[in-house]
Amino acid sequence: MDIKAKMNGRFRDLQGGLFLEVTKADVGEGAGNFMKAGGDIMAWADPFFPDPAIPESVKKAMHEAIDGGFPAHYGMPIGIYELREALAEHISERTGLSIDPSRNVIVTPGSDSGLLYAMMPFISEGDEVMVPDPSYPSNFLNPKLLGGKTVPVPLYPEDNYQVRIEEFEKRLTPRTKMVLLTHPNNPTTTVYRRESIEALCRFIIDNDLVLVCDQAFEDHIYDGIEFVAPCTLPGMWERTLTVCSISKGIGLSGFRIGYIYACDKIMDVLYGGAVNVLGAACTLSSLGAIAAIKDKEHMRSNYERLERRRRLAYDILSTAPGVEMKMSESGILSWLNISRLGTSAEVADYIMEHAKIMVNQGTPYGAQGEGWLRIVTACFASDEDAVVRFERIKVALTRLAKEKGIA
Amino acid sequence: MDIKAKMNGRFRDLQGGLFLEVTKADVGEGAGNFMKAGGDIMAWADPFFPDPAIPESVKKAMHEAIDGGFPAHYGMPIGIYELREALAEHISERTGLSIDPSRNVIVTPGSDSGLLYAMMPFISEGDEVMVPDPSYPSNFLNPKLLGGKTVPVPLYPEDNYQVRIEEFEKRLTPRTKMVLLTHPNNPTTTVYRRESIEALCRFIIDNDLVLVCDQAFEDHIYDGIEFVAPCTLPGMWERTLTVCSISKGIGLSGFRIGYIYACDKIMDVLYGGAVNVLGAACTLSSLGAIAAIKDKEHMRSNYERLERRRRLAYDILSTAPGVEMKMSESGILSWLNISRLGTSAEVADYIMEHAKIMVNQGTPYGAQGEGWLRIVTACFASDEDAVVRFERIKVALTRLAKEKGIA
Known part of the structure; x- marks a missing residue:
């Protein structure tokens, strides 16, 4: 039987990756396998992931x-x-x-x-x-x-x-x-x-x-x-x-x-x-x-950590060649215009390959997201561990910029 | 504005009890208030509730x-x-x-x-x-x-x-x-x-x-x-x-x-x-x-406890006047035909009032449930505590049977 023929149009075309040659960031095991192979995830909106974070x-x-x-x-x-x-x-x-x-x-x-x-x-x-x-x-x-x-x-x-x-x-x-x-x-x-x-x-x-x-x-x-x-x-x-x-x-x-x-x-x-x-x-x-x-004390100290973190992210990532970004107004994310360097998919793949870090392509966030990347800059508990990753991303972007002939 | 007019027909008529004079067993605070007032709940399919039960x-x-x-x-x-x-x-x-x-x-x-x-x-x-x-x-x-x-x-x-x-x-x-x-x-x-x-x-x-x-x-x-x-x-x-x-x-x-x-x-x-x-x-x-x-040892001992429990429930409840029931074939429930004593609602209310125990009316389980009650006979961790409640239900049902002129 063709079970899909029994499904409604709302769900029929959803894909969990079981019959596709893709690595999905949010569902399934692609991200887990990437981590096991030594990669880092900065693609889940989960503060301090993967470090201990229960008060x-x-x-x-x-x-x-x-x-x-x-x-x-x-x-x-x-x-x-x-x-x-x-x-x-x-x-x-x-x-x-x-x-x-x-x-x-x-x-x-x-x-x-x-x-x-x-x-x-x-x-x-x-x-x-x-x-x-x-x-x-x-x-x-x-x-x-x-x-x-x-x-x-x-x-x-x-x-x-x-x-x-x-x-x-x-x-x-x-x-x-x-x-x-x-x-x-x-x-x-x-x-x-x-x-x-x-x-x-x-x-x-x-x-x-x-x-x-x-x-x-x-x-x-x-x-x-x-x-x-x-x-x-x-x-x-x-x-x-x-x-x-x-x-x-x-x-x-x-x-x-x-x-x-x-x-x-x-x-x-x-x-x-x-x-x-x-x-x-x-x-x-x-x-x-x-x-x-x-x-309340945990809420307060958490706020301070995250406020500091978005500054560290901005200081490093905004100075990468070919990148435009503003200081984050809220939360745990950074949003980078990388359109001079390539499409969202190209640049995210490049970062995954060269920095061993999974970030989010902008495209799942809507048509206006093409040419942008989302990075969960609140990942990792210590600022030092985060900064090391921001630098790795910057190195990869700098290399990509050179390949593209951007100073 | 009338927000309900904005709702679809699937949800519009759902009621959470906020505008009704009812005590709901499964949602909201009726059951919690009943417990605070000293009542017991045998209406949630939750083995050993409310006693400690983590292996x-x-x-x-x-x-x-x-x-x-x-x-x-x-x-x-x-x-x-x-x-x-x-x-x-x-x-x-x-x-x-x-x-x-x-x-x-x-x-x-x-x-x-x-x-x-x-x-x-x-x-x-x-x-x-x-x-x-x-x-x-x-x-x-x-x-x-x-x-x-x-x-x-x-x-x-x-x-x-x-x-x-x-x-x-x-x-x-x-x-x-x-x-x-x-x-x-x-x-x-x-x-x-x-x-x-x-x-x-x-x-x-x-x-x-x-x-x-x-x-x-x-x-x-x-x-x-x-x-x-x-x-x-x-x-x-x-x-x-x-x-x-x-x-x-x-x-x-x-x-x-x-x-x-x-x-x-x-x-x-x-x-x-x-x-x-x-x-x-x-x-x-x-x-x-x-x-x-x-x-596996916990699974095995849990099975033994529940198997014994349904027998205890059967021995006591099936001998209440006006009740017909079979020994449970599975799980943590007993299903009682109380139609000689009244409707599901009448008998459940009577048990709540006289035995201070909340059980389930049969009617939410479908039209075929009228005249029946569901009792979660696996409630309470010790057999003794459960048996006391089965006996209280039996006493209430016996009293109700007398009122109805059933021997």
Whole structure:
């Protein structure tokens, strides 16, 4: 039988690499094999990977929980109450919103499944979702997996990737249902400024749309740039689902703890489907996450490390010949224009071969990503270990620039 | 704005209890509040809940992993290789199938999300999914969440809940796409006998359907009953997705480790969508799961405890007046016909009030569940603690029987 003939158009053409001659960075074993062969990965948005990175406070909480034996058991499918309580407090502190842990927060097993779940109640056949380009690769595929249509909306480096609202306006159709925003943006690290967010929210309200706002990188905003959560603007609370995570901000990617916050009318439906779609988050991770969120000192020192790291990355990589980049505004990434040196694929392959480092091609981040690379410059725990890799990348790029006749 | 008007028909009517006067057993805080008030829960399919239940071998592996600090980081979205390897070996031992950990297995964050994910590539608008009734509640809702239609197919207690194939045949339409089987069945504990499985598989092959087989309870089959995995029958491997879990069999529900195994053509697509739909399983849980699967002594002693437990449950509950039940064939549940005493809701409420124990009404398990109760008789670690509760339920049922004039 041809099992693919039984599949729907949403999934039929997905490929996991089993029948292709490719090395995939994000799925499967290509990356693992590359590491075993001595290569380094700076392609996963996982701070300090692959070095130890669990804070002592979290280790202690988890050791105690294991000895107690309770984490064998399910937590609530919507999340352990104490975790929702800690998250509600965390969100309130950040936004000034009044968040009820029993009505406005749901825990998800990581923010990837959270992101898809936030869209599920709204998107079905033919619904159009506007996705700024470049942005997180899943943003382009997720609408299609739900039967909808992805409408990329270009952002431009000459605008510093801020919102050019007319690009949204001219793509509006009667089927436009949602805007899917990653804020701060991944891969560009752009923090959308108040004017961008206000213009976008006006557009969303005027056209009666829904906003899903992925704020996975909100915990590290640099240079005193103001962070405006769209859900805090007038008229937005009742139409926004905000998707967050402890993966980047607290550096606990492997725990798989994400969360969504929204008004209770939306949350009622998300609670109602929680068992079916999410199951529940890991109980032990949930207990560890409570300790992590309460460890303000860890949050603070983590911030300092990451702020310093993006400067080190900038100092080294921006001076490579043929490279243009700005200092990162947020998070754990660097975004490099390497178009003078070749396509994203060519340059990423060159770095893999000559620096033995896997970085991300810009193209999965949208059409606007061609000619760019994403590097997870927060990889490796010590600055020294990271700097050695930045230098290796720079050496490779310098060599490539020479081959291309760029001084 | 009316946010519900923006939702699709699949999700719009889901309710999480925020605007209802109900106490929900599975979602939200009703159960937690009931426990805080001194009540006991025997309504979650979570062995030994709420007592400590992590084997020493698993504790040791997890303590070491935490001290090492690596579980801060992501595993592969399709599952850590060593876990897939251990699972492949486990599946091969059970089924005799040759399972390639890099082509036939994917780890999911629990089997609930695994169950929905297994269906996603196949089900969209109007596709019909046949679901034996009674069975696991999610089986009835999942097809709808994907835009499909659920077609319940009755099973009958007088058949010992085996497959009556003509009930399937008469519900076949051109839109029938899939059979969704829970085997052994939850809530009835039925192990479908070889004749049932063979008849069902013949029906599936003859009509070119897909089978999703939820085998969450496969690890505990009693009385030497043969367990036939449908994917092992001729012509079924290429059209079956088998969904499993360590939640019931190894008693580690809170770890959220499930897995799907299938042919590589199916797996290629599941690998391809893994980041978007699943994210990844918890890294620390994955490491614990490897230790658990390799701890054959724990598996063996767990089996003995659960086998003994279902006998204790039977001895006490089957002798309550007005109750009819059979000895459980599998797993951790008991399934009681209480129709002489009232509806499922009436009797469950009575037990909650008079025995202070939350059990499951039969009705969420399908129309055939009215007049029945599901009790998770594997709750509580010690037999003594469980027996005390069985006796409390019996006392309440005896009192109810008297009120109803049943001797």
